[in-house]
Amino acid sequence: MSRTEISEFGEFGLIHHLTKNIELQNVSSIIGVGDDAAVIDHFGKQTAITTDLLIEGVHFDLMYTPLRHLGYKSVVVNLSDIYAMNAIPTQITMSIATSNRFSVEALDEFYEGVYAACEKYGVDLIGGDTAASQKGFIISVTALGEVNPDKIVRRSTAGIGDLICCSGDLGASYLGLLFLEREKKIYLESPGVQPDLEQESYVIGRLLKPEARKDIVEFFEEKQIIPTSMMDISDGLSSELLHICKASECGCVIYEEKIPVSEETRKAAYKFEIDPTACALSGGEDYELLFTLRQEDYEKITLQEKISVIGYITEAGKGETIITKAGNAHPITAQGWNAFKNKI
Amino acid sequence: MSRTEISEFGEFGLIHHLTKNIELQNVSSIIGVGDDAAVIDHFGKQTAITTDLLIEGVHFDLMYTPLRHLGYKSVVVNLSDIYAMNAIPTQITMSIATSNRFSVEALDEFYEGVYAACEKYGVDLIGGDTAASQKGFIISVTALGEVNPDKIVRRSTAGIGDLICCSGDLGASYLGLLFLEREKKIYLESPGVQPDLEQESYVIGRLLKPEARKDIVEFFEEKQIIPTSMMDISDGLSSELLHICKASECGCVIYEEKIPVSEETRKAAYKFEIDPTACALSGGEDYELLFTLRQEDYEKITLQEKISVIGYITEAGKGETIITKAGNAHPITAQGWNAFKNKI
Numbered sequence: 001m002s003r004t005e006i007s008e009f010g011e012f013g014l015i016h017h018l019t020k021n022i023e024l025q026n027v028s029s030i031i032g033v034g035d036d037a038a039v040i041d042h043f044g045k046q047t048a049i050t051t052d053l054l055i056e057g058v059h060f061d062l063m064y065t066p067l068r069h070l071g072y073k074s075v076v077v078n079l080s081d082i083y084a085m086n087a088i089p090t091q092i093t094m095s096i097a098t099s100n101r102f103s104v105e106a107l108d109e110f111y112e113g114v115y116a117a118c119e120k121y122g123v124d125l126i127g128g129d130t131a132a133s134q135k136g137f138i139i140s141v142t143a144l145g146e147v148n149p150d151k152i153v154r155r156s157t158a159g160i161g162d163l164i165c166c167s168g169d170l171g172a173s174y175l176g177l178l179f180l181e182r183e184k185k186i187y188l189e190s191p192g193v194q195p196d197l198e199q200e201s202y203v204i205g206r207l208l209k210p211e212a213r214k215d216i217v218e219f220f221e222e223k224q225i226i227p228t229s230m231m232d233i234s235d236g237l238s239s240e241l242l243h244i245c246k247a248s249e250c251g252c253v254i255y256e257e258k259i260p261v262s263e264e265t266r267k268a269a270y271k272f273e274i275d276p277t278a279c280a281l282s283g284g285e286d287y288e289l290l291f292t293l294r295q296e297d298y299e300k301i302t303l304q305e306k307i308s309v310i311g312y313i314t315e316a317g318k319g320e321t322i323i324t325k326a327g328n329a330h331p332i333t334a335q336g337w338n339a340f341k342n343k344i
Numbered sequence: 345m346s347r348t349e350i351s352e353f354g355e356f357g358l359i360h361h362l363t364k365n366i367e368l369q370n371v372s373s374i375i376g377v378g379d380d381a382a383v384i385d386h387f388g389k390q391t392a393i394t395t396d397l398l399i400e401g402v403h404f405d406l407m408y409t410p411l412r413h414l415g416y417k418s419v420v421v422n423l424s425d426i427y428a429m430n431a432i433p434t435q436i437t438m439s440i441a442t443s444n445r446f447s448v449e450a451l452d453e454f455y456e457g458v459y460a461a462c463e464k465y466g467v468d469l470i471g472g473d474t475a476a477s478q479k480g481f482i483i484s485v486t487a488l489g490e491v492n493p494d495k496i497v498r499r500s501t502a503g504i505g506d507l508i509c510c511s512g513d514l515g516a517s518y519l520g521l522l523f524l525e526r527e528k529k530i531y532l533e534s535p536g537v538q539p540d541l542e543q544e545s546y547v548i549g550r551l552l553k554p555e556a557r558k559d560i561v562e563f564f565e566e567k568q569i570i571p572t573s574m575m576d577i578s579d580g581l582s583s584e585l586l587h588i589c590k591a592s593e594c595g596c597v598i599y600e601e602k603i604p605v606s607e608e609t610r611k612a613a614y615k616f617e618i619d620p621t622a623c624a625l626s627g628g629e630d631y632e633l634l635f636t637l638r639q640e641d642y643e644k645i646t647l648q649e650k651i652s653v654i655g656y657i658t659e660a661g662k663g664e665t666i667i668t669k670a671g672n673a674h675p676i677t678a679q680g681w682n683a684f685k686n687k688i
Binding site (some may be wrong): 012035037039046047048049050051052053054055056057058059080081083084086091093095096125126128129130131132133134135136138140144147152154155156170189230232243248309340 | 396426439479480576
C-alpha cells in the first residue's frame with residue numbers, strides 16, 4: 001500500500017483531499033466545507049446540537065480499532081445524542097488532529113467510515129478543522145439536528161408512574177472491550193498467536209461499530225409517541241437512570257429480569273465469570289435509547305420487539321431501586337464509564 | 345493557591361462546576377448545557393457554524409500563555425469566523441481534554457476567559473465535552489451564528505474591479521510570538537533573568553488576547569454595506585487573498601504602502617531585523633477581516649479609520665500581484681501559518 005505524507009498536501013490541500021467528494025444531502029445545508037463557516041437553514045424547526053471529543057488512548061485504542069470503524073463510530077456517538085432529543089440529525093462538523101505517524105491513506109480510511117455513517121444516517125459533513133497533534137489521534141465532532149419545538153424530549157420531564165423503557169440490548173459493548181483488551185495483552189506477550197474472536201463478533205461489533213437508534217425515533221414518529229423523557233445510554237444503564245431521576249426529580253424501580261441482554265452477551269459474560277446484569281448496568285457504550293412513556297402509550301409498543309419495558313418512575317423520596325431476579329431490592333449506583341476516574 | 349484535583353469531581357461534577365453559572369443570553373438558546381444536546385431556535389434566519397481545534401504545543405505554549413487569555417482566545421478565533429460570514433455569533437460549544445497536570449483552579453481560570461469572551465460578544469455557551477488527555481491541553485470550540493439569507497458573505501463572490509479592504513492593522517501578532525519565543529529561550533537558558541516586555545505590550549496583546557471584529561460587521565449593518573466577499577485573516581494576508589482569488593476565480597493587485605501596519609509593529613519588526621510587510625503578509629493570527637467592496641460603496645467607508653483599502657480585484661488571468669513601495673510588481677505567494685508544514 002502506498003504512503004503519502006500529510007505534509008505533501010499542506011493543511012488546505014489535506015482538507016480539500018478529505019472533503020472533495022462531499023455531496024450535501026439536506027436542503028437545510030446551504031454552505032458546506034470551504035468558507036469561514038458553514039450555513040444551515042431551518043424552516044420553523046429548532047436545532048439540536050451536541051459535541052464529543054475522542055482521544056486516542058482514552059476513548060479508543062488503535063491497536064484493535066480499524067480506522068474505518070473509528071470514523072464511523074465518531075459520527076454515530078454524536079448522532080445518538082441528537083436522536084436522544086427526539087431530533088433528526090442533519091449536519092456534522094469533524095475536526096481531527098494527528099501526528100505524522102499517520103499517512104494520508106490512513107486518514108482516507110478514517111474518512112471512509114465518516115462518510116459511510118453520513119450516508120447511512122442522511123447527514124451532511126459541513127465543516128471541520130485539521131491540526132497537528134503532539135501525541136495520538138484526536139477527534140472532535142459536533143452534530144446538529146432538527147426537531148419540531150413540540151417534539152423535543154428532555155431528560156428532566158419524566159413523570160411519576162411513567163414506564164421506563166430501553167431499546168435493543170445492553171452490556172455487549174463492554175464485553176467486546178474485555179475480549180479485545182485480553183487479546184491485546186496476549187498479543188503483546190506472544191506476538192505470534194493469532195486471536196480467534198469469530199465467536200465474539202456480536203459483542204465486538206457492538207463496541208467497534210455501534211449504530212444510533214434512528215429506527216426508534218422514526219417508530220415514535222410513526223406511532224405518534226412522544227416519550228416523557230429520553231437519553232442515550234453511553235455510560236451504562238445505572239448512570240443514565242440516575243441522570244433522568246435527578247433531572248426529573250423522581251425515583252425509579254427497575255427489574256433485573258426485564259433488562260434486555262442478548263444471548264451472545266450472556267455467554268461472553270460467563271467466559272469472563274462476570275454478571276451480565278452488571279455489564280448492562282455499568283458497561284457503557286451501548287448507544288441504545290433509555291426513555292420513559294406515559295402508561296397509556298403502552299399498547300403502542302407491545303408489538304415492538306426492539307423496545308423493553310424495564311420498570312417505572314416513582315416519587316422523588318422513594319430512591320432508585322433495582323429488584324433482582326431473586327426478588328431483593330437494591331439501590332442503583334452509578335459505576336459508569338467515568339473517563340476521569342478511570343484514566344487520569 | 346489551593347489545588348483541587350479534577351478526579352475529586354468526576355466528569356459530571358466537573359461539567360457542573362464549570363457551567364453552573366451560565367445564564368443564556370440569546371432568545372434562540374432554548375436548551376443549554378445538561379441534556380444530550382442543546383437546542384436552538386431560528387426565526388427565519390440561517391445558522392452559520394464553524395469549529396476549531398487548538399492543541400497545546402502546536403497552537404499555544406502554556407509557558408507564556410495565561411490560561412484566562414487562552415480561554416478568551418479560543419472563543420474569539422471561532423467568533424471571528426462567524427463574523428467573516430457577516431453573521432452574528434449566538435452560541436458556542438466548548439470541549440476540553442486535559443491531563444491531571446491541571447487542577448480545577450487552573451480550569452476555572454481558563455473558563456473565566458471563556459465566559460469573559462461570551463459576555464463581551466453576547467454568545468451563550470450551550471454545551472461541550474470534557475475528557476482526559478494523554479498529553480497536553482486540547483480545546484475544541486464550535487460556534488454558531490445567525491444571518492439573514494440575503495446578507496451572507498462568502499469567499500467566492502468577489503467581482504472584477506471590487507476594492508480590497510482590511511480592518512485594523514496586520515503583522516502584530518506574529519511579532520508578539522517572536523518576542524515571547526525569544527524570552528522563553530532566554531528564560532530556559534538563564535531562569536533568573538526577568539523578561540522586560542512592557543514596551544511590546546501591543547504586539548504581545550494582539551497574540552495572547554485578540555479580538556474579533558464585531559464592530560466592523562455592525563458598521564456594515566449600520567451603513568447598509570454588504571461586502572462582495574469576506575474572510576478573516578488567521579493565516580496571513582497573502583494566504584487569505586489567494587483563497588479569495590481562487591474561490592472567486594479572479595486575480596488581484598495590492599499596494600504594499602496601503603497595508604495597515606501599526607507603529608508598534610514596525611518598531612518591533614526592526615528589532616528583529618525583519619520586514620514589517622512580510623509580517624503582515626505571512627504572519628497570521630491577526631483575526632482582522634479581509635473583504636471586497638463594490639466601488640460605489642467606497643464613499644461609505646472613507647471616514648472609517650478602522651478600514652484600509654489596499655488594492656482591487658482583477659480578471660482571473662492577471663494573477664495576484666503586490667506593488668512594492670519602490671514600485672515593483674511581485675507575485676503574491678502564500679507562506680502562511682501552515683500547521684502541517686511547520687509542526688509535523
